[in-house]
Amino acid sequence: MLDSLTQSLGKALDRFKRAGRLTEADVQEGLREVRRALLEADVHFQVAREFCDQVGKRLLGEERLRGVEGSQQVIHAFHQELVALMGSELPALPKDPRHPMVLLLAGLNGAGKTTTAAKLALWLRQRQNRKVLLAACDLVRPAAVDQLRKLGAELGVEVYAEDPAPDLRPEEVAARALEQARRGRFDAVVVDSAGRQTVDEDLMAEIERVEAAARPDATYLVLDSMTGQDAVESARAFGERLDLYGVILTKIDGDARGGAALSVRRITGRPLCFLGTGERPGDLEEFQAERLASRILDMGDVVGLVEAAQEAVEEERAAEDYMRMMEGRLTMEDLLAQFRMLKKMGSLKKVFGMLPGAGRMSGLLEQVDDRQLARIEAMVLSMTPAERLHPEILNGSRRKRIARGSGVQVSEVNRLLQSFHQLQKQMKSMGRMLKGGKSKKRLLRQLERSGQLPMMPPGGRPRGFRR
Secondary structure, three states: OOHHHHHHHHHHHHHHHHOOOOOHHHHHHHHHHHHHHHHHOOOOHHHHHHHHHHHHHHHHOOOOOOOOOHHHHHHHHHHHHHHHHHOOOOOOOOOOOOOOEEEEEEOOOOOOHHHHHHHHHHHHHHHHOOOEEEEEEOOOOOOHHHHHHHHHHHHOOEEEOOOOOOOOOHHHHHHHHHHHHHHOOOOEEEEEEOOOOOOOHHHHHHHHHHHHHHOOOEEEEEEEHHHOHHHHHHHHHHHHHOOOOEEEEEOOOOOOOOHHHHHHHHHHOOOEEEEEOOOOOOOEEEOOHHHHHHHHOOOOOHHHHHHHHHHHOOHHHHHHHHHHHHOOOOOHHHHHHHHHHHHHHOOHHHHHHOOOOHHHHHHHHHOOOHHHHHHHHHHHHOOOHHHHHOHHHOOHHHHHHHHHHHOOOHHHHHHHHHHHHHHHHHHHHHHHHHOOOHHHHHHHHHHHHHOOOOOOOOOOOOOOOOO
């Protein structure tokens, strides 16, 4: 996510690390590099200048801290100013909406409005427990209505749609969708509207008519983060004609230089509300300035990583796996369950990208291949239930059968089994080392505080755990 911005900004910030105590010359020289990095990342020139001025005031003004290493002071200043630049007190969803709540999506063609509409409906259902109706009001783009119908069917979200006709007007569809939502007691309606290749009068007039018919509680502008400065200019044009509530930035996981993410809040005056972080239906995140600022500065997003893990794994299963892992009793069946949990969290590149320092490993992350997990899963699935529970019975003929069944070489099966046996030994050894000792208590307390394991009662077993 925003790898280009993270890398270029990281190189500029390296200049600050050479000095133990910052002088005005150090600050000015470093800020010149930072300003250049921001402009290369397609940040609006006015935003880049004001941002660097604010950071300079923090580093040289009254807020300068004594006894704090220069590089740490710089990171803190940049983090605070990034949060101030991108953040807003306005919530992602409107407060006290009508019933049903109506959300209208606007934007140009190619920004991902239709896909985002489906993602937002899924997010509302999963995170807000709302019954959502999708309204297909894009009657301009060929197959837009069919696309929304297909997405709704895949996600189990109801779609109100009418087949496009020469005399069918999108504002009429929006009004009838709202009537359907009231009759069906839906909690929310997400309206997908038409776009154009460029901002023109026909587009704006149509969106205004749809907005008047739907009377949305919030109108979101959907912007493609990969278009950089063009996204900011589009946002300015839409903001002059529509009563925008906020912005949804899509394709943030792509080859985006990051300029739109930093510029849109300052230029439009409207906050970022959601980020599209991938192609999967669940790849929509509520925007939080602190977390994105940490990722831009290569500090990672551990909170997001823990949240993803919590959604993917059941607490009781995690406790049971932990106890068996510490006793060296994990089986291939357990390994298969762990791989499936990882798949729920998203791509490996996305998961590793949340770790601190991931920006420095961009070359390594490019080599992360989810297909390797798929090959391992195929090997485990080619085993019989008995072989998964007792991999020690896997002799030469069984390994050949597994290799044929999963489409790999026998050597890959051998490597998998060797790695698995080494993991078992290491976990068993760690379990013996920690058994009953102070180090075990320290480890458990640390894991409890970080949220990586369920809380442990005084007896040492997770709550709800049964042998």
